[in-house]
Amino acid sequence: MKKIVGKRVMLGVVTALAGFAATAHADVVGDAKAGQGKVAMCIGCHGIPDYRTAYPEVYHVPILGGQNAQYIQNALHGYKKGDRHFETMHAIATTLTDQDIADIAAYYASQTATSKNNPEK
Numbered sequence: 829m830k831k832i833v834g835k836r837v838m839l840g841v842v843t844a845l846a847g848f849a850a851t852a853h854a855d856v857v858g859d860a861k862a863g864q865g866k867v868a869m870c871i872g873c874h875g876i877p878d879y880r881t882a883y884p885e886v887y888h889v890p891i892l893g894g895q896n897a898q899y900i901q902n903a904l905h906g907y908k909k910g911d912r913h914f915e916t917m918h919a920i921a922t923t924l925t926d927q928d929i930a931d932i933a934a935y936y937a938s939q940t941a942t943s944k945n946n947p948e949k
């Protein structure tokens with residue numbers, strides 16, 4: 829009986845580690861298409877499609893379009909865990925799953941200045 833419980837615990841640990849590895853590496857594959865449907869709540873601050881503010885420095889909101897996917901993922905996980913501090917971003921990041929983060933990162937990373945739906949401002 830004890831052995832079985834031990835196995836269960838081990839399995840849980842392995843699963844948790846696998847989840848962590850997936851977060852740290854590219855095992856959770858980001859889907860840019862899915863990500864496009866998840867950035868609605870980001871656009872208000874990080875840019876409006878087809879709109880580029882002339883004075884981004886007024887808002888002090890980082891541009892995400894074209895940013896490296898791994899960088900975006902790291903930033904969002906950082907806000908989520910509290911390693912990176914910014915109230916609003918923390919609140920938002922905690923609502924995102926690892927898959928959401930991967931999708932969003934893939935979406936923003938796929939944007940270029942000439943992309944139709946470039947969220948870059």
Ligand code: HEC
Binds near residue numbers: 916
């Ligand atoms: C209420 C405004 C607001 C909303 C909504 C918002 N952000 Fe942010 N975000 C900010 C601000 C301001 C910063 C800069 C914070 C800082 O200095 O750490 C930031 C920082 C970031 C960064 C780090 C960028 C970098 O260059 O370091 C990422 C990534 C990010 N946001 C992604 C998102 C995503 C994805 C969403 C939607 C799910 C979102 N944000 C929604 C305001 C917002």
